[in-house]
Amino acid sequence: MTPEQGQLPSLVLEGERATITLRRPRHHNRLEPPDLTELLRLFRTVEEAPDLRVLVLTGTGASFSAGFHIGAFGEGAGAATLEAVVEALERLRVPTICALNGSVYGGATDLALACDFRLGVEGMRLVMPAARLGLHYYPSGMHRFVSRLGLATAKRLFLLAEPLDTAGLLACGYLDEAVPAAELPARTAAMAARLAEHAPLAVQGMKQALNDIACGRAEDAAIGARAAAVSRSEDFAEGRRAWAEKRPPRFSGR
The missing domain is CATH 3.90.226.10 (2-enoyl-CoA Hydratase; Chain A, domain 1)
Structure with a gap:
């Protein structure tokens, strides 16, 4: 080098x-x-x-x-x-x-x-x-x-x-x-x-949405579709369980 x-x-x-x-x-x-x-x-x-x-x-x-x-x-x-x-x-x-x-x-x-x-x-x-x-x-x-x-x-x-x-x-x-x-x-x-400790699918999806909104290229349908997909994810299920059990969530990015 x-x-x-x-x-x-x-x-x-x-x-x-x-x-x-x-x-x-x-x-x-x-x-x-x-x-x-x-x-x-x-x-x-x-x-x-x-x-x-x-x-x-x-x-x-x-x-x-x-x-x-x-x-x-x-x-x-x-x-x-x-x-x-x-x-x-x-x-x-x-x-x-x-x-x-x-x-x-x-x-x-x-x-x-x-x-x-x-x-x-x-x-x-x-x-x-x-x-x-x-x-x-x-x-x-x-x-x-x-x-x-x-x-x-x-x-x-x-x-x-x-x-x-x-x-x-x-x-x-x-x-x-x-x-x-x-x-x-x-x-x-x-x-x-x-x-890093937050749910990666939610963080990454919302990052993309917020940047698209800021520069005027956001499509509500696309944002809504990502939100719906995240709501069906294992991470969202884990987040709900952790909330109910009063413990830190363990997100997997799936």
Whole structure:
């Protein structure tokens, strides 16, 4: 393995939890074209692992990510794009947590936003410099910012390129929580454990429905059909038994 290969994102599987880590701390986890290809591969691995119930995405060093390398724009015809990577992340069946170990910039802001939950560290900030670089952002990312954070916040970020500090990120809903850096691993583990203990068919079905509702592509008939299927599952029967017996449920994903 070359040093460059060693800096590609890594995947660790621990029981029902998967963790993907960005590993270019010297460059603030800047995303290079090979990273995008590797992230797509790792997402496929997560999607194809039936026993996984939660994915954590995080980084190494002082920043979560500096975004896509501006000098690599236009390289590699047919190569993976950041938009494709972010869309693949959002479509994953398992719930996802972005543990932002530091500040986030550029395209990496959308990578984090595609996760279901975002935990950050006190003192971090977000900067979207597209307008300062003469860059027009891709459409699905702009849809995501408007649907998740609202039009006014999206305009502040994209048109003014205005940085948001930790308080601002909490106020607009970009961050669900901010904790001291030393507490981030434990808080992430606690949230991941809570997601993993819930019925996976219900969690995954409702995740898909909520994302579809947020972006205006929801079909009530399809949501209703999934809900009906879950109501016939072994997990729902186990949930009812556990409730009646006043004990924790033991879900199997069936």
